[in-house]
Amino acid sequence: MSDIEGRIGLLGAGRMGSALAQGWLRKARGGISADDIILIDPRPGVGAQTLIETRGVAQADALTPELARTLGTLVVAIKPDQVRPVLSALNDDLPLDALVISICAGVPLRTLSKALPDRPIVRAMANTPAAIGEGMSVCVANPIADTKAFEKRVERLLKPAGLVEWISDERLMDAVTAVSGSGPAYVFLFTEALAAAAEAEGLPRALALTLAKQTVAGAGALMKAGQGEPDELRRAVTSPGGATQAGLDALMNGGGLPGLVRNAVSAAERRGRKMGSQSAGD
Numbered sequence: 001m002s003d004i005e006g007r008i009g010l011l012g013a014g015r016m017g018s019a020l021a022q023g024w025l026r027k028a029r030g031g032i033s034a035d036d037i038i039l040i041d042p043r044p045g046v047g048a049q050t051l052i053e054t055r056g057v058a059q060a061d062a063l064t065p066e067l068a069r070t071l072g073t074l075v076v077a078i079k080p081d082q083v084r085p086v087l088s089a090l091n092d093d094l095p096l097d098a099l100v101i102s103i104c105a106g107v108p109l110r111t112l113s114k115a116l117p118d119r120p121i122v123r124a125m126a127n128t129p130a131a132i133g134e135g136m137s138v139c140v141a142n143p144i145a146d147t148k149a150f151e152k153r154v155e156r157l158l159k160p161a162g163l164v165e166w167i168s169d170e171r172l173m174d175a176v177t178a179v180s181g182s183g184p185a186y187v188f189l190f191t192e193a194l195a196a197a198a199e200a201e202g203l204p205r206a207l208a209l210t211l212a213k214q215t216v217a218g219a220g221a222l223m224k225a226g227q228g229e230p231d232e233l234r235r236a237v238t239s240p241g242g243a244t245q246a247g248l249d250a251l252m253n254g255g256g257l258p259g260l261v262r263n264a265v266s267a268a269e270r271r272g273r274k275m276g277s278q279s280a281g282d
């Protein structure tokens with residue numbers, strides 16, 4: 001076991017929980033080890049199941065009172081509408097100094113604090129590229145967790161999965177969710193659309209998909225490599241009066257892609273806010 005503070009219980013090892021656990025265990029040495037973690041889920045997702053089978057990560061079907069008493073950190077990754085009843089049932093058993101990190105979309109700190117009063121709690125929004133260490137997590141702490149020591153503990157858990165940012169205004173969390181939490185789905189949809197368009201132009205299906213995936217991945221890698229901001233990189237592809245310009249003109253038509261993306265983020269933000277008021281019982 002590494003020198004992490006206590007055992008880490010991951011409550012909910014579905015799609016996002018699995019991605020986080022995979023991110024935690026990417027590094028062979030240092031950081032978090034397989035012995036530090038217990039996955040609590042009656043039917044873990046594929047990624048989590050692989051960790052159980054190949055890395056010997058422990059698994060439990062339910063977070064029993066006995067198990068809750070052993071945890072130093074509880075990471076909550078169950079569906080948002082399940083959070084309040086499931087966490088309230090743990091209140092008598094989860095140690096008061098256990099750090100709680102919830103990655104559940106739309107579930108505000110006040111709901112979490114009502115279920116588990118007097119605990120250090122951090123609300124975070126992660127995303128699925130966490131599985132390969134390319135995730136984005138944004139965190140906000142309740143007053144008890146708002147210390148350098150807790151910030152360090154949270155970052156120790158989330159940094160192996162990707163970048164970590166902190167905000168102090170929790171109201172921004174629904175916008176964060178709509179951008180980086182949901183964002184991978186927008187990018188995958190764009191990739192699917194690019195592949196379908198390639199096929200419509202007569203490219204064989206397999207080649208169409210390869211072209212679309214590699215183009216999106218390559219463009220992402222170029223942005224990440226710091227070779228310029230997105231607008232500069234776009235201009236570098238766009239020869240005046242050339243093919244790209246014709247394609248971009250079509251994408252910008254009548255508000256086009258920017259307008260669509262604006263609507264998508266706004267709709268996702270509103271849904272997150274609504275989920276928040278529902279989970280708080282407002």
Ligand SMILES: NC(=O)C1=CN([C@@H]2O[C@H](COP(=O)(O)OP(=O)(O)OC[C@H]3O[C@@H](n4cnc5c(N)ncnc54)[C@H](OP(=O)(O)O)[C@@H]3O)[C@@H](O)[C@H]2O)C=CC1
Nearest residue numbers: 012013014015016017040041077078079080103104105126
């Ligand atoms: N998917 C994503 O990209 C992101 C998701 N999130 C958040 O992560 C959370 C989980 O989402 P996601 O992973 O997509 O959902 P999943 O349904 O894939 O995962 C949730 C898992 O929790 C299990 N579960 C349900 N109740 C319990 C319980 N009482 N004890 C233990 N395990 C339980 C579920 O089992 P069963 O299926 O059998 O009910 C399931 O395996 C959500 O709150 C979501 O908002 C945040 C960022 C991104």
Ligand SMILES: O=C(O)[C@@H]1CCC=N1
Nearest residue numbers: 105177180181182183
């Ligand atoms: O769709 C959802 O609600 C969650 C939050 C961000 C990604 N998946």
